[in-house]
Amino acid sequence: MAGNSQVRTDAFTEFVKEVESRLQHALIARYGLQVGRESAAEALAYAWEHWDRVQKMTNPAGYLFRVGTSRSRRLRRSARALPEVSVDVARWVEPGLPSALGRLSPKQRIAVLLVHSFEYTHAEAADVMGIAAGSLRKHLSRGMAKLRKDLEVDDER
Amino acid sequence: MNVELERQLAEYGRQIDLEIRPLDSSDIHTNVTRVRTRRPGWAVAVAAAVVVLVVLGGIAVLLVPGGGQAPVVDTPDPDPVTPTSVITPTTLGEVDSTPIPGVEGSIFFVARWTNAASGIDRTEAVWYLDAGVWRWETLESRSVEADGATELEGYILIREGDSMFEYLPIPNTFTILDPTVECADSESSPDNCVFDGDFDPTADGSLFYPTEHLCDDTGTCVEVGDGDIWEECSISDGGLVAGVATTRYLCSRPVIVNGVTETESLDLYQHESSRTMKLDLVVFQEIGQRDVIQYEILEIDLAPSFNLSLFEFKCPTDGCRDSSLPPDPFNHQMIGQVAPTTSGELLRGGSLDLADLRGHRIVFNLWASWCGPCTDELATLQTVSKENPDARFITGLVVDNVPDALEVMNDLGISMATLDLTEVPTEDSFSDSWGGVSAIPTTFFIDEEGVIVAVQTIRAGEETLKEILDQLGW
Numbered sequence: 001m002a003g004n005s006q007v008r009t010d011a012f013t014e015f016v017k018e019v020e021s022r023l024q025h026a027l028i029a030r031y032g033l034q035v036g037r038e039s040a041a042e043a044l045a046y047a048w049e050h051w052d053r054v055q056k057m058t059n060p061a062g063y064l065f066r067v068g069t070s071r072s073r074r075l076r077r078s079a080r081a082l083p084e085v086s087v088d089v090a091r092w093v094e095p096g097l098p099s100a101l102g103r104l105s106p107k108q109r110i111a112v113l114l115v116h117s118f119e120y121t122h123a124e125a126a127d128v129m130g131i132a133a134g135s136l137r138k139h140l141s142r143g144m145a146k147l148r149k150d151l152e153v154d155d156e157r
Numbered sequence: 158m159n160v161e162l163e164r165q166l167a168e169y170g171r172q173i174d175l176e177i178r179p180l181d182s183s184d185i186h187t188n189v190t191r192v193r194t195r196r197p198g199w200a201v202a203v204a205a206a207v208v209v210l211v212v213l214g215g216i217a218v219l220l221v222p223g224g225g226q227a228p229v230v231d232t233p234d235p236d237p238v239t240p241t242s243v244i245t246p247t248t249l250g251e252v253d254s255t256p257i258p259g260v261e262g263s264i265f266f267v268a269r270w271t272n273a274a275s276g277i278d279r280t281e282a283v284w285y286l287d288a289g290v291w292r293w294e295t296l297e298s299r300s301v302e303a304d305g306a307t308e309l310e311g312y313i314l315i316r317e318g319d320s321m322f323e324y325l326p327i328p329n330t331f332t333i334l335d336p337t338v339e340c341a342d343s344e345s346s347p348d349n350c351v352f353d354g355d356f357d358p359t360a361d362g363s364l365f366y367p368t369e370h371l372c373d374d375t376g377t378c379v380e381v382g383d384g385d386i387w388e389e390c391s392i393s394d395g396g397l398v399a400g401v402a403t404t405r406y407l408c409s410r411p412v413i414v415n416g417v418t419e420t421e422s423l424d425l426y427q428h429e430s431s432r433t434m435k436l437d438l439v440v441f442q443e444i445g446q447r448d449v450i451q452y453e454i455l456e457i458d459l460a461p462s463f464n465l466s467l468f469e470f471k472c473p474t475d476g477c478r479d480s481s482l483p484p485d486p487f488n489h490q491m492i493g494q495v496a497p498t499t500s501g502e503l504l505r506g507g508s509l510d511l512a513d514l515r516g517h518r519i520v521f522n523l524w525a526s527w528c529g530p531c532t533d534e535l536a537t538l539q540t541v542s543k544e545n546p547d548a549r550f551i552t553g554l555v556v557d558n559v560p561d562a563l564e565v566m567n568d569l570g571i572s573m574a575t576l577d578l579t580e581v582p583t584e585d586s587f588s589d590s591w592g593g594v595s596a597i598p599t600t601f602f603i604d605e606e607g608v609i610v611a612v613q614t615i616r617a618g619e620e621t622l623k624e625i626l627d628q629l630g631w
Contacts, residue, residue: 024177033176083176085169092168116163117170144162153162 012051016044019061025120026128027068029113030106032082043068062130100150108143111136116144486602486625489612491592496521496603498590504559504566504575511551512607518548518631519603523578523591525557526565531598534616536569538600541622548631553578555597602629 023043028036043064047054054060082098094100101109107129114125115136126136147153496519500510511519522538524531535552542550553576554562566575591601592612602611602625611625 021177028173028177033173037177083173086172093165093172097165097169112166113170113173116166117173119167119170148162151162 008051011055012048015047015055015060019064020044022061022124022128023064023068025114025118026065026110028082029110029117030069039068059127059130061128065128066130094151094153096151097147100147103150104143104146105139107131107135107139108146111139112143112147115140486611486613487628489592489609489614491601491609491612494592494609495607496601496609499553499576499578501553501576501578504554504563504577509551509574509576511603514549514551515607516605518605518629520545520548520550520600521603522550522552522598522600523555524552524598525555526561531616532565532569534598534600535565535571535573537617537619537622539569539571539573541619541626542573545626545631548626549574551576555579602626602631604629 020040023040024037026036027039027043030036031039046067047060047064054063057063082101084098085093085095101112104112110129111125114120114128115122120128122133122136122140125140126133129136131139496511498510498512499521500508500512502508511521520538520542522534524535526532538550538552542548550573552571552573555578557579559577559579562575565571591599598613598616600613600617600622601609602613604610610629613621613625617625
């Protein structure tokens with residue numbers, strides 16, 4: 001029994017290493033830094049509780065992302081808080097970017113941040129969001145268009 | 158802006174990455190601290206309540222067979238015809254408000270399930286002390302029958318005194334296509350539920366929060382609301398808590414801390430006092446060998462009397478109305494009063510002063526784009542306005558931003574004149590002057606003399622609006 005338990009723990013630990021950052025990225029993009037992190041923690045706790053089923057899934061990260069959105073219910077009343085632009089990057093980044101991101105729809109914001117901020121491929125981003133690649137592209141293009149309009153950026157080329 | 162947007166986003170992503178670190182115990186600690194000292198998370202309160210309700214289920218007190226909505230045995234639903242009984246969130250019962258050392262706000266919880274005929278299926282309320290101010294919030298969910306389907310929706314109102322403090326729509330609605338098939342969980346009946354919200358119906362635990370797998374008398378496993386799983390529960394006499402004989406429930410469950418499984422424990426007490434089923438929950442949570450990281454008192458009173466003055470809730474002089482019933486549009490403190498001066502810019506250009514419409518019948522609706530019931534009602538108002546050309550239908554946008562509102566108006570085809578009242582804080586004299594608007598949507602009916610003759614304080618369907626207009630002879 002103890003051996004089985006260790007195998008389970010080891011497998012889960014490996015799994016956490018693999019999906020933790022993706023989960024955090026997606027959920028932070030959705031809910032901001034604190035709630036996103038907490039949601040990711042809760043999603044991983046859920047994964048452990050349901051490990052027998054989760055480990056057999058073809059896209060466990062996408063599944064846990066949805067679990068994270070669910071588990072964030074009690075956290076959502078916190079103001080969505082994407083980090084302010086730090087002084088170090090203020091030269092490069094419009095200070096209004098976080099609030100402009102906050103005005104995107106959740107799926108647009110996640111798509112934009114995953115692809116352009118966290119350097120996910122379209123397929124990877126769609127995977128973790130649990131949506132089709134076509135939907136991802138739609139959210140991405142609309143989100144970018146809205147950001148450009150909002151920030152009055154005229155650099156589309 | 159000289160730097161292209163993609164590069165800005167990449168820089169910003171690197172900045173966020175610097176702030177991301179592997180999850181560890183402190184994340185849980187942060188979470189718990191926030192819950193403890195600020196507002197009680199609904200899930201925390203509900204889950205804790207469900208734990209208790211569930212446990213009590215073993216002594217056959219609370220839960221209705223089959224789960225779902227559960228009326229409290231000791232507080233039968235009031236007669237919907239004679240709303241004289243006082244079972245509102247203000248009738249919680251005697252509450253021990255003695256501050257708990259180290260806990261800023263004691264938290265009190267009541268769950269009540271009201272008569273379905275009222276249209277409000279369930280109301281849950283939490284009172285808490287937030288930075289020295291008592292606030293209470295209600296979670297209301299309703300079912301709406303339409304076209305053979307049942308749609309459930311919900312929202313949370315946070316109030317301070319009798320004024321609305323914050324409104325939090327629950328962003329998910331789902332439609333049960335066949336009410337005879339229980340949507341107890343998404344896996345068993347995914348095709349029966351149509352979702353409009355964040356949740357994916359294929360994600361187990363993402364929408365429905367199972368309340369089965371309860372603790373039995375032997376204290377074996379429970380799975381309770383919000384998918385929380387507590388294992389290895391033991392039940393024992395906990396001795397005396399606050400002088401009352403108490404039963405203790407001690408449960409634990411695994412949590413993941415930095416990828417390592419540790420154990421979180423829940424210590425829960427329940428006691429009864431006199432005729433009242435009173436549940437005091439003392440919740441401790443520990444991670445492994447760490448110190449206690451959560452210390453929470455939840456009190457659940459289920460058949461109580463309540464000290465109203467404690468929370469400064471102002472009942473009308475004729476007594477508290479049963480909140481499970483729809484508010485009476487012809488029984489409101491503003492009726493008979495001259496509509497307050499209200500003017501402003503219109504969202505689509507121009508300006509308007511309600512006083513200039515003297516001589517006309519006015520239907521004046523306050524709404525916001527983020528408020529689901531408001532936008533539903535807005536569409537209904539638009540329809541009704543076409544059928545009542547003698548009345549001027551004016552809306553006022555509050556606590557919102559204009560672009561979002563315009564988007565909603567365009568989507569819904571709203572042509573009613575809409576005043577921009579977004580710069581007016583809800584708590585200021587504007588709200589007071591209109592009789593303390595505590596929630597939206599709220600609709601005022603103003604006659605030709607400028608006198609308020611009816612006030613609808615919750616979302617009204619087409620039938621209700623027409624009935625009000627009919628009663629007014631409009």
